[in-house]
Amino acid sequence: MEAVLKNLSSTAELLAVASQSGAVAQWDKQTLSRAFHWARYCEHISSRFHNNSAIKGIMEKQLQFTNQSLRAAFPGYTDISFSDLSCCQHLLLVGLLKNPELPISIMKILFDTTSPVNNQQSDYQDVTGFCSHIIQCKSARKVLSPLTDLSAVGADVEVQGAMLMERLAALLSQESEACRTEHFLDSVLQGGEGAAGHFCLVIAAALLTTKISAAQTASQGFLLDWLQKKHSVLQLMCSALPTTLLIDLAKGHLQFRAAYCDVLKKWASDMEYSMSEGEWVQPSTNRTVSFKRLTEHFLALFESCPSLREDVENDLNALNISDGDFDVKGLSVWGDLLSALNK
């Protein structure tokens, strides 16, 4: 364990030198290869222990300690944490390319276009052409994306959904307490600006994965359970995602269908009749959906799940009755909803 911690520290120092120090001017191909080898090692460590909170904690402490000394040594230094380790090679690359002291010969090695591409995830990858391959990959994606943009969920979101499922499956297979997996999902939500919105799309893709194993079914179940408790996420999903996706989700998962209905009813119940607009609207603090849109949601849901119609109409009817069962527009959102649905 000590050896591993020492290696982590050394790699953090290596990253600092790569991005901040003029010492890179002395680097040759061998140094470069070794540096990337160490970065790969850290990526490997990260994937090995990211589910092991005890060891992860020890490593995090070590990194903090190293950060302190590196901060003192390099004025422009940014701390690295355990979560950064999964992208260690990328960090190294960015640091190197931004370092004005990097010899052009090293850059030529990284951008070399002659060597054949080695896709194996082995430790003996050659660093030659590392950047050339990245550029090829990114460009190929751009070339092909106009052809694949036709589906509701793009290839990129599908991949993210698949990765989410993999991660959930790994967590669920190891942890006996579900809360750690929940914490993981919670932390993803708080990722930053727009993270929640993006995450909704990824969750949808994950739930819509069709070719699944038993482990993945469990992951989907867990995800749905978690969603039940996260009303804000559910609401965000229902307002931000395209209707076609929502319908597919409702068709695929009964649990989601029920939750979706609940969100729609909640939206309706929060609505007030606005005299000036002549329409039911949500409170001004949280305008996400219009009455018309709400109606469209319900209609789309009924079209794809016809069995639902009767139950929902009965519910709406009961609610309308409790509101007084008037036949006049503007008095009960339930009545108006029913008439809009039955037009």
Added chain:
Amino acid sequence: MSQLQPQNQLQQTSEPPLNVQELQFWLDKAAAWGQADSPDTRKDTCLHLSRLKDYLQLLLTHMNNMSSTTERMKTLPLLGQFLGRLCWNPYVTADATGRRLLLQCLWGLYSEHPGNALERKANQWIRKVLCQLATEEDDDAAALALMKRMGVSPKEYHLKVLKMMVALLQENIGKSCRSLVDLNQRCSCDNIRATSEACVPLVTCPEAALLIGALLQQPMTCVRAALSQDFLDALSSAYSSQCISLEEQAVVSLWYHNLSSLEDAVLSLLECVLTNTGSTPQELKQQLAQSLLPKACAQHCSIFLVANDIFRSFLKQTEGNESVKYLIQTFSSCFLRELARLQHKTSGSWKALFPQSPQSLLVPLLTRPSEMPREAWKHHLNWLSGSLQTLTEEEEEGDGDGSRSTRLEGHHKVFEAWFLLIQCAHWVQVAVWLLVTSDPEDCGPLLWLLTFYHHPTNRGHHRASQLVHAKEAWDHLHSLYSVSSCPLPVDRLQSLVTLLSPQPERPSLSPLFILNLLVNFAVFFQQSLSGSAEILQTVVNRSGLVNEAACVLRSLELRLNEDSCLSSDTNRVHLRINALQNTLTHMHAASDPAGNQAHAHINAQNQTAVSSSSTPPGSLQNDK
């Protein structure tokens, strides 16, 4: 512009001069492509990609001729803008050659020791652009942040997404439509053409290989499912310069769709085989199998017709060179075997495969000896010989009178019959084998057939004397091998050796013909092994044809391995062949100077199809 003149004079005359207007043209193109991302701009990019790469190569050459970045920027002020725009064009950067040339141009603008502000700025700009290209993640920021939480690195993510895209597109191709009825109806096949176009810069991208394979092999039932020609050309040139490897079926499909790639493949096979004449028959067979051409010909009649046409031209051009004949024979045998494996119905499709051959000869020649009872062979060959004889007689009659067109037609028929015979050389070998066990009265048709095989034209009316020599050779061989006592009759031996050594003054019979007969006698005649070996050894030694004899033995062995119908007792025959081969190897080790002189004399008269310098050991001059 005036600055260019002195420079052009310093440059070598082989390079085309640099035209600044051309740079403007390409810069405008690059700007237009970068501005809008519509199907039209994408199509235009793919259309121009190949020419753009040629232009970049030209630019690079000129840049290398200049000594500093300052000079380059002065001569080509738009260069920086141009390269900068290309860096952000994914079609250029996805393509291996495009990326290489672009990067080399950028390095060309980098100065190791910048001498002024311009050069320093250029250096900074180049570093910045390259850093952005490799690490900028604006489009995927949210995705990458999420992926980092899952422990997936950016490089891994890009690769996975690319693979997912390829998989999705592959699925779409599988669902090609079957409707040929309503051309106005939209079908999903429109995207096949668009996909193939998008793959123009991706032919060298390993992740796209499966997609490219799927595009090549899709059923093509719909009119709209045609592949883009630019795609086929790009694929073809990448494959022939061995930048990529394709699956077997993908290669066959490529040849099927793209004539020039097929022609390239056949021509390079011919060149490879005919320059590498040291290979054994077994090695040649392997080479042919590896080329995938026999398989491809078996799958598509159109491919066979093209390949056969090329062989035909080669045969004509080289005037029946032995190496070419041998290649054609071996190719045909591989091809027919592949055809049989695919279980095509035989008789119906022969006409489609051999439209120019005399129809009456098709089935008789293409039927393999193994498909016929052995007792029927002699009759069959007699019939074949007779038919061919009739054909040549008709040609000769036509030569005398009749219009030019009937004469040409006659020559054509005879040539085609001979070409078919070469391709069905299994019957020629059966004829040789039968000669070993024939009576003198029965030899005629067989000898005629073999003489025709080696000398299809009757220039100078030499056939009559050739037939006489053939009979003589057979007589000598028959009596030599029938004699059970030693010493061997000297006069017979000497006559045989004389026949085997061609004299330039008189028209002679192909030594290979006689050698083949000799070897077959040695293997199959009912004589003791030692006796046969001694005869073979003596004759071969004196005529200096050791290597050639060894070659004939190897071919015979190979044929026996494939078609064991020639002998009922294959083990014994193999042992016998091995023993004879050993005899020859020992002889070769102790080489005979007199023999070598004769050998050199023969080889000096050889012509090879492709290179005039090398003398192939196994081929003899075809003296007509």
